[in-house]
Amino acid sequence: MADMRFETCLAEVLRHEGGYADHPADPGGATNMGITHKTLARWRAVSPWWDLPKAEVRNLTRAEASRIYRALYWDLCRAGELPPGIDLAVFDYAVNSGPDRAVRALQAVLGVAVDGIVGPLTLGAAAKADARRAIEALCDRRLGFLRGLANFAIFGRGWTARVAAIRTAALAAAPSSTSSSKTGDGIMDILSGYKTYIVAALMLLAGLAQMLGLDLPALEGGSAGSLILEALAILFLRRGLKGDIGKA
CATH class of the missing domain: 1.10.287 (Helix Hairpins)
Structure with missing residues (x-):
């Protein structure tokens, strides 16, 4: 199930990342499938990172990109242990703005200690949370962060569209509502x-x-x-x- 969720979420991420790009205003520099020049160099243990030719970024395969995404983003955020929908919202946030920022935003939404480390408390709070509300709040926080960036004027439209698409996909994957179970609990309380x-x-x-x-x-x-x-x-x-x- 975890592998299926990873593949599903990765497909959604790659849908927004696209192929090779090297926009002069993008601080990430040369990028392919969302993997930056620096990230690929570090993944391949090339130091300094600029010693890795840009051609290597252009020739990056999907299989290697998938391994990078799993190790440096999905597993680092323990997204495979998060509820469906929340996993995608956190994963894509991590890809776009870094795992530490994504995890801290999730922790703030869940009301647990904000330390950037997904541990038992964060996982427990995520499991008990209303997934749809958590996704909405997380996407709102993400958009608020992006709007404060200096290059929002250049990339803002695309970022906003991406967050909106991720929000929709994450909500579609989340449980419809916890209201039914709460209603059942309420009935049991009355009958108790x-x-x-x-x-x-x-x-x-x-x-x-x-x-x-x-x-x-x-x-x-x-x-x-x-x-x-x-x-x-x-x-x-x-x-x-x-x-x-x-x-x-």
């Missing part, structure tokens, strides 16, 4: 302890009936006042215990 509430209600009705001069044989033996007080005590005790458990 229903027998206790029924007994308390019967006691309360019995007490009121006795006050009106009616006796219910199943609950006789207690005064109207004591039945009502016991019923109220059960209800308040139940509510109090439930509240304490919720706070634990």
Whole structure:
């Protein structure tokens, strides 16, 4: 499943990266399939990086680009352990602006410690998060960062379109909503302890009936006042215990 998600997300990334380019205003310099001259040189352990001929960037194969993307971006961000949709949003952000920035933005969205390292706390928070809200917030943060860059006037239109496309693709991959499970949990909460509430209600009705001069044989033996007080005590005790458990 993780490999399938990587291939799916990589295909989306490459759709936006395109082929070889060497725009003078692009700080990345010569780039092919999103892999910059410097990144390729470091990957191949060529130092200094400019000793690697630009022709090597132009001749980069998809297979090698895939290995670079997996090792330096996907695995580094532990995207394979993130929920569908969030994985793509983080991965593409990392490719575009660096893994550290992408991870820190994710952590800020999830409300965990922002240290740029995806560990158990970040993964746990991502698993519990509303994936669609996290994707929306992450893409908003990413776009806000891009708008603050000096060369946004040159590349801004393309960046904005890319973030919009990634947002759409990520949302399509994310679970439709957590509302159904929350609704189910809500129903279970309502039904939880229903027998206790029924007994308390019967006691309360019995007490009121006795006050009106009616006796219910199943609950006789207690005064109207004591039945009502016991019923109220059960209800308040139940509510109090439930509240304490919720706070634990």
